[in-house]
Amino acid sequence: MAAVTDTAPAIPASTASVRRLAAWLFVCAFMVFAMAVIGAITRLTESGLSMVVWEPLIGAIPPLNQADWNQVFDLYKQTPEYVLENAGMSLAAFKGIYFWEWFHRLWGRLIGLVFALPLLWFWLRGDIGRADRGGTLKWKLLGLLALGGLQGALGWYMVMSGLVDRPSVSQYRLAAHLSAAILIYLLLVWVGFGLLRPKGDGAIVSRSLRLHGWAALAMVGATAFWGALVAGLDAGMAYNTFPLMDGHVLPPEAWSLNPPSINFFENTAMVQFTHRWLAQTTALFLLLLWVRGRIEGLSGRAATAAASVAAMVLLQVSLGVGTLLMRVPIPLAAAHQAGALLLLTAVLWFLHETRRA
Template sequence: MSATTSSAASGPLSAESGRSPTRAVGLWLLVCCAMVLAMAVIGAITRLTESGLSIMEWAPISGALPPLSQAEWQRLFDLYRQIPEYSQVNAGMSLEEFKTIFWWEYVHRLWGRLIGVVFVLPLAWFWLRGRIERPLRRRLLLALALGGAQGLLGWFMVASGFAERTDVSQYRLTAHLALALLIYGYLFWLALGVLWPRPERSRDGAALPLRRALWVLLALVGITIASGGFVAGLNAGLTYNTFPLMDGDLIPRGYADLSPWIANLFENIAAVQFNHRLLAIATVIFAFVLWGWSLSRDLAPAAQMGFAALALLALIQLALGITTLLLVVPIPLAAVHQAGAVLVLTATLWTLYHLRGRPEAAKR
């Protein structure tokens, strides 16, 4: 088998009929990515405004409509007043104050429904017109299934705050965030395959060690984002609002207070925040090391640009995180920090996709 044939067969979107998916399909996937990014920001604002528990019903169809009468508003408010968040955090809240938090959660859920519509309707149209090749069809159906699972996981997360807690479980919140970014990354990777079909790999293998290192960085980015989910779920950003020390200590006192020890990684505010700081700094250092390494390689321009963007975005994201912490988590800045995490992931995936030997045409 020739190198060209092997590359095509191993690519994510190899076309059985020899006709590549249309550019419109790739642009549609990028629109879906942008909507998932917006969803992550809306979700962050919903959490930061303590709005996530304001809707206590799961109604995927009828829930698309907001309350249309005073009686319906009162019914929903009465439901909210039955949970611990109301009695322990928002006791005495008025109906008008309830409406403020309700609207954020409503917009969050409505945007999720809109993503479903924007994904399903064009998918059906492209499919029926034969614009999507069979390998891509299977991948898009998987994306659809992941989207449905995300909706169920979102409700599972919200339900964790109804009985005894005044907030949702940090475990379920992090799982919800992780699945959202998995969906985003998967759609973005598919879009790359449609818009930039893979060139032939270099025969000298010069980029292979760098690409392996980039896979490690991708894992580090994912772990760092997940650790941020635990920071958010524990409201850990509201304490230790100093940097680089944590209230005067390099390693905070109480880092390992919980037993068993592993519980500190997920339930101890001091440990969770310290670990997130450490992971974020490690991500920035690793990104700059790989950028410097890439400058010594003969890489395609898209890959070289990706390394530069990745390092700079990681540094900006670290600066955003530090500023958010020092200012005790202002909502606009924290929402931008959430978006920054998605952009770092985007740059990592872009670079990983384009990191291969330069096309043969460029070597001649």
């Protein structure tokens, strides 16, 4: 008599491909998330200008002996940051700031490898073709690969701004660098969501609620952009009171630059004021999104996504106010940057779990 075997049904090849690709994209997204936090620590410890050359390949190897350390330290001594702010710094102190910039760049290289090598493997195996429902997945993945390469170049372009005639990087280039990282992170998450759950599975909501969600995503992005300007100008070290700014709603020096429009980007008082009020307006706008979802009777994953938006916005506002009042302690400030990404993720999840009628 033949033996009876109890085997589980085989998973369709297309389903297995989708799961592998989605898991890979979420791993890459987590690495970009971590990169943003490492970048925040690098900035907060004033480590970003410690490596004055860009060597995409051999730059992954840190100094290995005393001669190597002396060489990189001598290069740093020629920078405006050392001359104007860190003159007399010891080699031991230099090693401390060098570590964070080296680790930041190393992590970026690892992201490139973790994205590019599996992409080639999945392509050769045919996983991308089996998982591609709309015929655009391969172009999305190639676009993400290109964006990653451009982000590395943009990072060096940012560093260059602090090596010529100023002891800090341009706040514009810093904001562009962070914005590009956020964009890559959101695209990775969005494509991963799309693989696991097709758009047609979302809860049906009104057109206005969907538009509300997209507007909320844009507002969080704008608030994060001005947060980067705050960081680039060290504006968080000033006006460390809340809700007023040293007794003023708007400090009188907020309009001290000409033309007036430049104050929104280069004036410490106005940049912080703009970030504060963008954050508060965005918080109310996001809480209203949750309220409207409840009014429309959202349930299941869509309701959970809306609730996560409300919870994250309250946490993020608390982190922001705490960072300001405590004069930007590194752990709290890094958590605040991480909170911005988590809030964006929650809004993106809400958008993916809903579709208009």
